[in-house]
Each structure stands twice: as structure tokens, then as C-alpha cells.
Amino acid sequence: MVRKMNYRKAKGTMYERQLKKMLEEKGFFVTRASGSGSDGISPDLIVLKTTKKFALECKAWKNSLTFDKPKVTLYREWEQRTGMPVYVAWKMPHKEWRFFPLAVLKETLGGFALNSKDFGMGMTFEDLAD
Helix, strand or coil: CHHHHHHHHHHHHHHHHHHHHHHHHCCCEEEECCCHHHHCCCCCEEEEECCEEEEEEEEECCCEEEEEHHHHHHHHHHHHHHCCCEEEEEECCCCCCEEEEHHHCEECCCEEEEECCCHHHCECHHHHHC
């Protein structure tokens, strides 16, 4: 089980770095939040440009995404305190990144979710970065 978790973490880190590089190529300053997945205090990437600022919680998952209520509450508070929107950045296998504002997450009994049918409705990289 530890090996599977390490693989997932490594895969997630690889995709975060890929997205960081893509944004930097568009002229953004991007910083990865150290230990963001484990401490739960901040989103994975903080993205800054003089004309645009936002944060990204990155997920590389194939079928659906789920978030517990405290995590989403924390990110909404983060938005209020910083004045910067938080987007869920979702990378499905063999597909381009898609981006979702927190407001579009669907509330469930256990928290919030997005499913594979929602994927196509997300913003494209160009929508986000331009």
C-alpha cells in the first residue's frame, strides 16, 4: 500500500510541475506550496502576474474528484482572505488540463465532488491563462 501511495504522490508532483512550467511559459510567477497536500493549509500552486492572480488545487485522477467539506471550507476562506480565486486543476489521462472554480463543485453527503461528465465543462488552459 505504501508503494501505491508513493507512486500516486510522485505522479501528482510530476503533473503539478508540468502545470507550473506551462504557466511560467505564459509569463506567470508560480510557486508550489510546500506540503500542500499534507498540511491542507494552502492550494498546491500560487500563480501571480501583474494582471492576474489565482491559486490551483491540482488533481490527476481519471474518474471523479471528491473533496471533504473542511478542505473546501478552508479554500473558500483562503479566497476571502487573499482576494485570489482558487480553482481545481484536473488532469485526466490522455486529456488536457481543465479548471473549475470552487463554486461549481457539487455538494454531496460527504463533501463536494466533480465527475467525469463535468470534466468537459471546465475552463481550458487558454481560458485560465489568457
